[in-house]
Amino acid sequence: MDVMAHLLPIKELRAAFKDRLLEAVPLAPYTSARIGGSAEALIVVHNADELADTALHLWEIGIEFVILGGGSNVLVSDSGIQGLVLLNKARKVRFNETSEPPSVYAESGINFGALARQAAQKEFSGLEWAAGIPGTLGGAVFGNAGAHGGDMYGCLKVAEILHREKGKQTWSLDDLDFTYRSSALKNKAGQALVLSATLLLAREKPEIIEEKMKKNLKHRRKTQPPGASMGSMFKNPLGDYAGRLIDAAGLKGKQIGAAQISPLHGNFFINQGEASASDVKALIDLAQKTVADQFGVNLELEIELIGEWNS
Numbered sequence: 659m660d661v662m663a664h665l666l667p668i669k670e671l672r673a674a675f676k677d678r679l680l681e682a683v684p685l686a687p688y689t690s691a692r693i694g695g696s697a698e699a700l701i702v703v704h705n706a707d708e709l710a711d712t713a714l715h716l717w718e719i720g721i722e723f724v725i726l727g728g729g730s731n732v733l734v735s736d737s738g739i740q741g742l743v744l745l746n747k748a749r750k751v752r753f754n755e756t757s758e759p760p761s762v763y764a765e766s767g768i769n770f771g772a773l774a775r776q777a778a779q780k781e782f783s784g785l786e787w788a789a790g791i792p793g794t795l796g797g798a799v800f801g802n803a804g805a806h807g808g809d810m811y812g813c814l815k816v817a818e819i820l821h822r823e824k825g826k827q828t829w830s831l832d833d834l835d836f837t838y839r840s841s842a843l844k845n846k847a848g849q850a851l852v853l854s855a856t857l858l859l860a861r862e863k864p865e866i867i868e869e870k871m872k873k874n875l876k877h878r879r880k881t882q883p884p885g886a887s888m889g890s891m892f893k894n895p896l897g898d899y900a901g902r903l904i905d906a907a908g909l910k911g912k913q914i915g916a917a918q919i920s921p922l923h924g925n926f927f928i929n930q931g932e933a934s935a936s937d938v939k940a941l942i943d944l945a946q947k948t949v950a951d952q953f954g955v956n957l958e959l960e961i962e963l964i965g966e967w968n969s
């Protein structure tokens with residue numbers, strides 16, 4: 659007997675997706691912070707066509723969903739997602755080695771850091787900045803990921819987008835309207851998703867690519883704390899650093915439950931083992947309030963809270 663209270667039309671979904679529909683799926687293992695409750699239902703997609711077909715079908719029958727890539731920029735609530743999650747494992751890659759300039763087409767579920775390494779192995783430059791960024795290419799387009807002076811804006815040629823009303827489209831940089839850790843997709847969340855992207859590359863001597871990547875990874879290891887986290891919690895306010903403000907507010911090392919503001923980097927919140935989403939949220943609220951009270955700066959979240967939250 660089905661004892662769970664469903665918000666989704668679960669019978670309709672079971673009939674449509676058969677054993678592809680997984681129910682009551684714990685989401686913590688699908689997040690880099692290892693935090694969060696369960697999704698009422700989850701469907702894994704393995705390639706861009708399957709992603710498009712599944713999303714279109716869901717939109718057609720009026721079902722909203724959350725698309726999850728590497729789960730490295732989200733905090734899932736303790737009560738999880740009373741709805742449907744699409745887990746993106748579309749990972750096909752094709753290098754256009756003879757085009758001028760060379761480029762790489764990749765489906766949106768590929769790990770972005772792994773794609774950067776593949777490009778380097780083929781002696782293509784352009785993605786060295788992305789080495790070590792967890793999460794998928796789709797998540798990186800959605801949030802205009804960036805590091806070490808590079809970002810998605812600087813390397814994307816086009817993205818293949820699935821729009822809920824207009825279907826498959828090719829979006830240029832203008833359409834994506836990238837700003838600091840944001841894009842047109844983020845501003846209209848739920849309206850469109852990334853199926854694939856084509857990134858521009860350049861030919862380069864392997865030792866130069868290798869050296870850049872090593873330098874970036876070394877800097878990352880030196881400045882970013884290890885442990886389960888979501889990366890930078892807040893966006894840097896104009897002309898300052900969220901981590902510096904949190905440090906100056908005396909909050910480095912502050913712990914609530916099993917969540918801690920890293921003693922090494924004030925903008926990294928670490929799950930020390932069994933942290934709940936509400937532990938992390940309490941630290942977020944504390945950091946925002948303390949920094950606003952002391953410095954008059956409103957820290958804006960870089961990560962996204964997903965699932966059911968009281969406030």
Ligand SMILES: Cc1cc2nc3c(=O)[nH]c(=O)nc-3n(C[C@H](O)[C@H](O)[C@H](O)COP(=O)(O)OP(=O)(O)OC[C@H]3O[C@@H](n4cnc5c(N)ncnc54)[C@H](O)[C@@H]3O)c2cc1C
Binds near residue numbers: 726730732790888
């Ligand atoms: C240790 C650590 C270091 C990090 N360092 C960096 C860094 O240097 N620079 C940086 O920019 N970020 C960094 N991050 C944050 C994170 O890795 C990036 O934001 C990454 O691009 C998120 O991708 P994801 O697949 O994990 O997205 P998710 O967390 O799965 O999703 C984030 C958002 O993107 C949406 N989304 C995901 N896939 C798609 C898609 N295909 N189409 C449309 N929407 C989609 C989701 O619905 C959600 O709203 C770091 C995180 C960690 C944990």
